[in-house]
Amino acid sequence: MFAYYLDLAWRSLKRTPILAGLMVLAIALGIGASITMLTVLRNLSGNPLPGRSEVLFHPQVDPRPADLPGAKEEPPDDLTYLDAVNLYQLGIAPRRAVMSSNWLPVRKDAPDSPLAMFSDRATTADFFAMFGVPFVYGSAWSAQDDANHAQVVVLSRAMNQKLFGGENSVGKTLVIATKTFRVAGVVDDWNPQPHFYDLNGGAYGKGEQMYLPFFTWLDLPQDYGYGPMQCWGNDPNAGTHDPKAKQCTWAQFWVQLDTPAQVADYRAALNQYSAQQHQLGRYQRAPDVRLRGLLDWLDAKHVIPVTVRMQTWIAFGVLLICLVNTVGLMVAKFLRKSGEIGVRRALGASRRAVFTQCLVEAGVIGVAGGLLGLPLAWLGLWMVRQQPVSFAASAHFEPSMLGAALALAVLSALAAGVWPALRASSVAPALQVKSL
C-alpha cells in the first residue's frame, strides 16, 4: 500500500512541478539554514579532548581582598605566581601543569637571520602527557628540565616547517629572546577546540606555535608580552606586568585526577591550602575553591559566542517561515485535487486512507527538501568559514549531520502536512463528484 501511495505522490507532484518545486525549495532553504547553524553549534560545543576530558580538572582559589568592589562571587580563573608555584609543588595529583601564553622573538641560530615574534606556551613537562599531545619528532622535556630551568623548546609542526623546512630538528638550536634553546621535540597539529586550557584569548582560534618550560620563561625578560593579567589593590607592582606581582592572576593550572577519591582528596587539599593561606594572612577571604571537570568548566565559562546563539535562533526562524509557507502551498496543492479525492472517497477509500496518502506526499516533499538542503547547508558552512571570526576554521560538515538533516526535513514536512492533509481528508465526496 505504501508503495502505491508513493507512486500516487510522485504522479501528483509531477502534475504541478512549479508548486512542488516551491515547496521543496522552501523546505531546503529552511533545512539548509538550520542545519548550518546546528553544525556550527555542535562543532563549537564539542568535547575538545574526547577520552581525556573526564580526568582533567581546573582548580581555582580565591586570593582577592575581602572588600574588593565589583568582585564576582566566582574565584578568579587564573592563579597568582605564588599560588601557581605552591599548587604546582603540591604533589598529590598524578599529573599537573602550570602554564601561560606569551610572545617571544625567535630567530634561527645563524648569523644575520631575521627575528620574528612567535606566540608560545610556557608550561611544565606534564602538559604533553596530560593533554595527550601527539609528537612527530622527539618528545616532551622532563620534570628534571623544569627543575633545572633548562633551555629547551618544543615546536609545532607549522613552526618546524617554517624554521627547519619540516625536517627532524630535534637537538638543533634556536635563539629565543637572545638565549640559545635546544629543540626537544616537534608536536603534530594539535589545536583542541574550544581552547579549553586557556580561554583568555577567546575559546577558538589558532594553535600554539611553540612550548617552553614555564620556569625557564620566567628567567627571560617579560617585556615581549604575555597573556592578560588581572590585578587589584595598591601593590605598586600591580598592573605593571611583573608576573611575580603578589596581587595579579595570570597563570592557568590544570591537574589530572583519575578516580573520584583523588578528586575528593584534591578538593580537600585545595581547601586546606586556602585555609592555611588565610591563617598566614595572605588570603583575606574564607576558603572558596573550585575544582571543575573540563566539560563543566566550559559550561561555566559560556564559551559559545553570543552571535552564534543568536544566528541559530534566526536560522530556526527562517525554518519556521519556510514551514508556514509550505503549509500554505500544501493546502493549495491538496485542495486542488478535491475532485480526485472525492472520487476516491466515493469509491470507498476511508478518510484515514486519504489522510495517509496526503502525508506520504508531504513526506516525499520532505525527503526531496532534505536532499536539496544538504548542499545548501554545505554552502552555508562555507560561508561561515569565510567570515572573519575566530571559530571560522572549526565550522566543517559532519557526516552525522546527514541523518539529522534528512530526519529534520521529513519531520518538518510531515508537521507542515498534517493540517492540509486533515483538510483534504474532510472533503465531502458527494459535492466533488457532482461537479465533475
Added chain:
Amino acid sequence: MKLHPMIAALRKHKAGVVLIALQIALTLAIVCNAIFIIGQRISRVNRPTGLDESNLFLVSQQWVGAPSADSADGVAKLDAMQKEDLVALRNLPSVASVAPINSLPLLNSSWIGSVSLKPDAKFSDKAGNARTAYYFTDEQAMSTLGVKLVAGRWFNAGDVQHQGFRDNPPHPVVIVTKAMADKLFPAGDAVGKAVYADGSSSPSTIVGVVARLQVPATGSWVNDFAWNATLIPTRLNSNGSRYAVRAKPGQLEAAMKAVAPTLYRVNPLRVLDDDSVKSFADIRAKAYRADVGMAILMGVICLVLLSVTAAGIVGLTSFWVGQRHRQIGVRRALGARKVDILHYFQLENLLIAGSGALIGIGLALALNLWLMRHYEMDRLPLPYTLIGVLAVLVLGQCAVFVPARRASNVPPVTATRAV
C-alpha cells in the same frame, strides 16, 4: 471598488489568507530586526575617527635585547633609540611627518583611565569624572594624525617629555577632545583649566581642544566614552614602539616600503614582520571585519526570507486564480474590464499583506525586546519598522502581479463553458 464583497470572498478561504498573513508577519518581524542590525553596523563602520585617514600608516616594532624600562638608565637608552628611529623616518623623502604614539583609533590596543576635576579622585566617584583613552605622542601629532584643533593651542617641542611605560610622572599639559571638554566643562571654557588624571594629585592643564578623536577600542564596552580621548605630550619608552607616519600625497606605498630597510639600518636588533607596517585603511578594515560580516549575513537572510515569502504568495494566488477561473469569466462577461480583475487581486493582496504587516509590527517589537534582553540590542526605531512594512507590501504587490495578470487574461467566454 468596494471592499465588502472582497472580504466576503476572503472568508471563503480563511486558511490560505491566515497562512499568507502569518508568513508576512513572521517575515516582517525578522526582516525589521535584520535591517536594523544592518543599519547599526553600517553607521558604526562609517563613523569618522577624527583622523585624516588617507596617506596615514602605523609602524609597530620591537627591539630585541634592549635595556629594561625599569631603570632610569634603561629608559634614557630606550628614549635615545626611539629618537634615532624618529629622525631616520622623518628624513625619508616620501614621508611628510612622523609622531611616536602608543595607539591609534580602531587599533584595539588601549590605555584607559579616568580624568577628574579634583585631585586624588577615586575611580568610583561619578561626578566631575570622565573615562578616557590616553594617546601618548609629541608635537608633530597634529599634522601627522590630521586632527583639527578647535580651541587653545597645540603642543610645542618644549612640552614634550619622555617616561618609562610603567612610570607615572606628572603631565603638566594635555589636550582633550571636544566631547571630553564638554563633559567636564559644560560652559565651554576648558582651555586653561586643570584636570587630574587617574586619581593623581598633580594638575594637568588643558592647553587645547581637538574637534574629534576616537578611542582605540571598538567594542561595545567603550560606547560610553568612544570620543573621550586625552593627548599627552610624552614619548613612552619600552622595548617596543609605535610610529604614526603621514606619507606625502600619493607616496603611501613608497613610504611604507622604505620603513623596514631604514629602521634595520638604524638598528638591526629588532622584530619587524608582515604586521609591523600597516596602512590605516587596513587597520580600519580589520577593526570592522566582524561588523561587515554580520551585515552581509543579515542581508542574505533578508533576501532568502523575502524570496520564500514571495514564492509563497505566487503559489497561493495562482491556486486561487485557478479555483476562481469560472467566477472571473462571469465577472468579465458581466462587463468587468481586465484592469478591474487585476486590481481585484492586487487589492486583495494589499488587504492580506496589510493585516499581516500589522501583526508583524507587533512581532517585530516583541522580537526586538527579546533581542534587547539577551543579545545587547538597542530599541528598534520606528523608521526601520516602516521600511520593513513598506518592503513587505511592495513585495506582496510584485509577487501577486503575475498570477493577477493571468487572472485578468481569463476570457469572458469561460463563463458559458461548463467547468
